[in-house]
Amino acid sequence: MAFPSSADRQGLTVTSAKIVVAGGFGVGKSTLVASVSEIPPVNTEAWMTQAGESVDPLSDSSAKTTTTVAMDFGRVTLAPDLLLYLFGTPGQPRFWPMWDDLCRGASGAVVLVDTRQLDASFPAVNYFENDSDVPFIVAVNLFDGKLTHSLEKVRDALCLDERIPLVTVDARDRRSTAKTLVTCLTHTMKTTPTRA
Amino acid sequence: MSGNPWVRPYVLTGGRTQTKHQLYVHTLVSASHFDARAATKLTPESRRLYDRVRLGPQSVAELSAHCGISLGVTRVLLEDLASTDHLQINDGAYDSPFDHRLLKRVIDGLSELG
Numbered sequence: 415m416a417f418p419s420s421a422d423r424q425g426l427t428v429t430s431a432k433i434v435v436a437g438g439f440g441v442g443k444s445t446l447v448a449s450v451s452e453i454p455p456v457n458t459e460a461w462m463t464q465a466g467e468s469v470d471p472l473s474d475s476s477a478k479t480t481t482t483v484a485m486d487f488g489r490v491t492l493a494p495d496l497l498l499y500l501f502g503t504p505g506q507p508r509f510w511p512m513w514d515d516l517c518r519g520a521s522g523a524v525v526l527v528d529t530r531q532l533d534a535s536f537p538a539v540n541y542f543e544n545d546s547d548v549p550f551i552v553a554v555n556l557f558d559g560k561l562t563h564s565l566e567k568v569r570d571a572l573c574l575d576e577r578i579p580l581v582t583v584d585a586r587d588r589r590s591t592a593k594t595l596v597t598c599l600t601h602t603m604k605t606t607p608t609r610a
Numbered sequence: 611m612s613g614n615p616w617v618r619p620y621v622l623t624g625g626r627t628q629t630k631h632q633l634y635v636h637t638l639v640s641a642s643h644f645d646a647r648a649a650t651k652l653t654p655e656s657r658r659l660y661d662r663v664r665l666g667p668q669s670v671a672e673l674s675a676h677c678g679i680s681l682g683v684t685r686v687l688l689e690d691l692a693s694t695d696h697l698q699i700n701d702g703a704y705d706s707p708f709d710h711r712l713l714k715r716v717i718d719g720l721s722e723l724g
């Protein structure tokens with residue numbers, strides 16, 4: 415496995431950025447992460463308790479709320495001193511405390527939707543509209559290479575503000591994924607002050 | 611979830627739950643040198659993290675995943691290792707994830723991938 419260690423040893427400060435990939439169950443989040451990741455996407459149980467931060471003493475009450483949740487991420491080295499991490503969100507809304515943890519410090523988010531089950535991604539859209547300061551875009555994963563509903567219809571069904579970019583993506587394709595991530599960060603640039 | 615399922619996270623972290631640095635899941639941690647003697651004095655969990663950081667700068671999430679230690683515990687242990695100068699928590703070159711210079715660099719890098 416390659417590590418960007420040389421930059422660090424040369425005294426360069428290595429910087430990391432993060433993009434969150436959200437959306438309902440089975441919409442292609444892990445596939446999208448894998449398409450650009452240079453490491454095999456890591457899928458691991460990482461969160462012990464419901465609150466992402468807490469490592470509480472296992473008192474009687476917290477023992478009952480203990481859950482393990484998978485963490486799903488990949489990494490792209492963009493320059494010797496610049497790493498991009500992609501984090502997929504755990505699907506169910508009851509894991510939202512982990513969404514907060516994942517989204518903290520993110521430069522942008524991509525909400526993936528599958529037009530055959532649009533409603534699966536409603537909670538993710540709601541989350542980024544109402545509960546997060548992370549700028550987001552919505553990407554329709556083209557499972558069979560074609561769009562079954564026009565983007566306009568998708569926008570209506572999602573009640574998506576005109577200002578939120580809506581694009582199509584082939585989550586299996588590196589180039590398509592990279593383009594979507596560029597759209598995402600370009601949107602962040604447009605919606606944040608120059609010196610944020 | 612920690613390597614040893616019989617050891618409660620509370621014990622591993624001495625009961626502390628808060629960390630001083632902003633340790634995001636993608637925050638990078640690195641070590642400028644490896645001190646083999648110091649390593650032997652660490653607890654098994656801290657030692658796993660310290661050994662792993664030798665490989666190069668890695669995110670908190672990678673360290674948690676590869677060492678099999680939950681995120682919360684990983685954060686606390688990394689904080690300790692940093693405060694004892696075993697490793698460095700890399701605050702990155704930019705103050706904000708929305709810093710346009712950072713965004714521009716990431717966009718340029720991604721464009722080259724395509």
Ligand SMILES: Nc1nc2c(ncn2[C@@H]2O[C@H](COP(=O)(O)OP(=O)(O)OP(=O)(O)O)[C@@H](O)[C@H]2O)c(=O)[nH]1
Pocket residue numbers: 437438439440441442443444445446502505555556557558584585586
């Ligand atoms: N044909 C086709 N299949 C895809 C595409 N994207 C994902 N799939 C498949 O759809 C299934 C679900 O994709 P995942 O990437 O696992 O979806 P996910 O959002 O990570 O799913 P969960 O983590 O379980 O919520 C897998 O079997 C993928 O191989 C696509 O663009 N085209």
Ligand SMILES: [Mg+2]
Pocket residue numbers: 443444445486502
């Ligand atoms: Mg997945």
